[in-house]
Amino acid sequence: MFTGIVEELGEVTAREVLADAERLTVRGALVTSDAAHGDSIAVNGVCLTVVDVLADGSFTADVMRETLDRSSLAAVGVGSKVNLERAAAVNSRLGGHIVQGHVDTVGEVISRTPSEHWEVVRIALPASVSRYVVEKGSITVDGVSLTVATLGTTDQGEYFEISLIPTTLAMTTLGGAQAGTPVNLEVDVIAKYVERLTRTDEGSGRQ
Incomplete structure (x- = not known):
């Protein structure tokens, strides 16, 4: 983990x-x-x-x-x-969120918008995982634990945006990931477990 x-x-x-x-x-x-x-x-x-x-x-x-x-x-x-x-040690602080290192899909950087103190990066959100991503929720992009700032849709499909602080820009590959760069995406595993547990059990009537 x-x-x-x-x-x-x-x-x-x-x-x-x-x-x-x-x-x-x-x-x-x-x-x-x-x-x-x-x-x-x-x-x-x-x-x-x-x-x-x-x-x-x-x-x-x-x-x-x-x-x-x-x-x-x-x-x-x-x-x-x-x-x-x-890998996280048992006695370490959980500074980000639970990350398995099991990539769900590959997204693509769409655009970057610089600001005075941070930079907003927009990333295409594949339909296969979009249901697991929520505003203010966690997502892992190329191994970096980030908070989803915004979700949206264009004619090309869904996207999410993240805000990168100077430390993240300087110390990770996301600082140089320009439009068109593929990035590994791992959604919050808790969302997948919740979906599984709440799915109707076909033939039994149970949820």
Whole structure:
């Protein structure tokens, strides 16, 4: 489990194509400072398992084909900056919200509107997850726990907006995500559980 509070802006240093997967090498001195084989590290919001920890402050992780197909990691290349977060410790503060590192879908940055103290970013909201997103609720964008400021609809479909403070702009990949950039989206898992629990049980009349 993660909290969506990015600890470090890392960099992809190598990418190896395997038979049905790819192996990424990611440099991140902070997240590897206490990492070991088998640990979990979120890379742009995708929970990956550490294969090896290298002496230069990098780690390797295998990314399965399904993950590549369902996330924006397929578009990450050598030199790309990525958001990194270690799995939450039992005694840590939950600064964001409950994040599983299981990407639900990929959205796309539509526009950016600068302001004096923050920047409003509009992101396309795929219909497959729109019912789980509410104003003032939580959503994870490329591993960053954010609050939905606004929901809306255009001729092109639904969207949501987030307001990014200077710290988020400076310390995560969202600071440079221009219009057209794909971003990993994970909705609040609690909303999915509530939907499941309140769904009518067909044939029994129970709810």
